[in-house]
Amino acid sequence: MDEPSPKPILEIRNITKNFGGLTALNDVSFDLHPGEILGVIGPNGAGKTTLFDVITGRYRPSGGKVFHKGEDITGLKPHQIVQKGISRSFQLEVLFKNLSVFKHLVMSRHLHTQVGFWGSFFRTPGNRKEEEATEAEALELMRFVGLEVQGDRLGGNLSHGYQKSLGIAMALGPAPEILLLDEPLSALSPKRVTDILDLIRAIRDKGVTVMVIEHNMGALFRICDRVVVLSVGEKIAEGLPEEIKHNQRVIEAYLGGAVRA
Ligand SMILES: Nc1ncnc2c1ncn2[C@@H]1O[C@H](COP(=O)(O)OP(=O)(O)OP(=O)(O)O)[C@@H](O)[C@H]1O
Ligand SMILES: [Mg+2]
Numbered sequence: 001m002d003e004p005s006p007k008p009i010l011e012i013r014n015i016t017k018n019f020g021g022l023t024a025l026n027d028v029s030f031d032l033h034p035g036e037i038l039g040v041i042g043p044n045g046a047g048k049t050t051l052f053d054v055i056t057g058r059y060r061p062s063g064g065k066v067f068h069k070g071e072d073i074t075g076l077k078p079h080q081i082v083q084k085g086i087s088r089s090f091q092l093e094v095l096f097k098n099l100s101v102f103k104h105l106v107m108s109r110h111l112h113t114q115v116g117f118w119g120s121f122f123r124t125p126g127n128r129k130e131e132e133a134t135e136a137e138a139l140e141l142m143r144f145v146g147l148e149v150q151g152d153r154l155g156g157n158l159s160h161g162y163q164k165s166l167g168i169a170m171a172l173g174p175a176p177e178i179l180l181l182d183e184p185l186s187a188l189s190p191k192r193v194t195d196i197l198d199l200i201r202a203i204r205d206k207g208v209t210v211m212v213i214e215h216n217m218g219a220l221f222r223i224c225d226r227v228v229v230l231s232v233g234e235k236i237a238e239g240l241p242e243e244i245k246h247n248q249r250v251i252e253a254y255l256g257g258a259v260r261a
Helices: 048-055 078-083 101-110 125-144 160-172 190-205 217-223 241-245 248-255
Strands: 010-019 022-032 037-041 063-068 086-088 178-182 209-213 226-231 234-239
Touching: 010 048, 022 048, 022 063, 022 226, 037 048, 037 190, 037 217, 048 086, 048 178, 048 209, 078 086, 086 160, 101 125, 101 160, 125 160, 160 178, 160 190, 190 209, 190 217, 217 241, 226 241, 226 248, 234 241, 234 248
Parallel strands: 022 234, 037 209, 037 226, 086 178, 178 209
Antiparallel strands: 010 022, 010 063, 226 234
């Protein structure tokens, strides 16, 4: 690329995370550029989910910093990170068994609106209007991710594929600028994989910057602009999908079944 890179929207700087004696992340640094889809790969236990946990405020890093548009956001609480416009989905989506798809989405929208979660229980005239807007947006989200027919289904009755779509939709609820997806394709049929890849592209085309953790590299490489590779807590490579496919260290990490010392 000849064009100068735009200013990063997120800077991961020397992030280390220890759990007791285990180093889940060791001095990891890279940038996320606005508008890109960045893939994050690596063998099981590489530290990928921990990286998302650190960025989104679930864990405070043992060392290093995260900058959002130049501002140090290290150690902020998860809700403060959401307010900065950074949202995530989870590797294993936790849904409410007895709550409908629609209600899940209304709830996730409340993370974004002025009404707030408690305000929605007291339907005063002031916030009734806002509530209607939230419901309209929840419907729109349902359509956007292909769940429009599933609106009344309860969380506990959803197929795995629809659970994954709902997880992405809930992460979109707060209208993020940066979306972090943790294994959005896991255990999906080939048809559903294609649907979710299309959805991720559509999300990016709406101006959202996306970071995707995924084990399905063949699928991931169809949509991502760049790739960061973690292995045993360390960043071992970063580059274009074509480069990463042929990177010797990456091949060895996968074939050799990288293990912790
Ligand atoms: N809360 C925790 N307490 C102790 N160890 C943890 C904790 N969370 C993660 N780990 C350990 O940190 C390492 C990295 O885990 P992480 O979940 O980030 O890996 P991953 O790359 O997401 O793996 P996978 O592809 O299997 O999801 C693993 O050895 C894991 O057991
Ligand atoms: Mg993980």
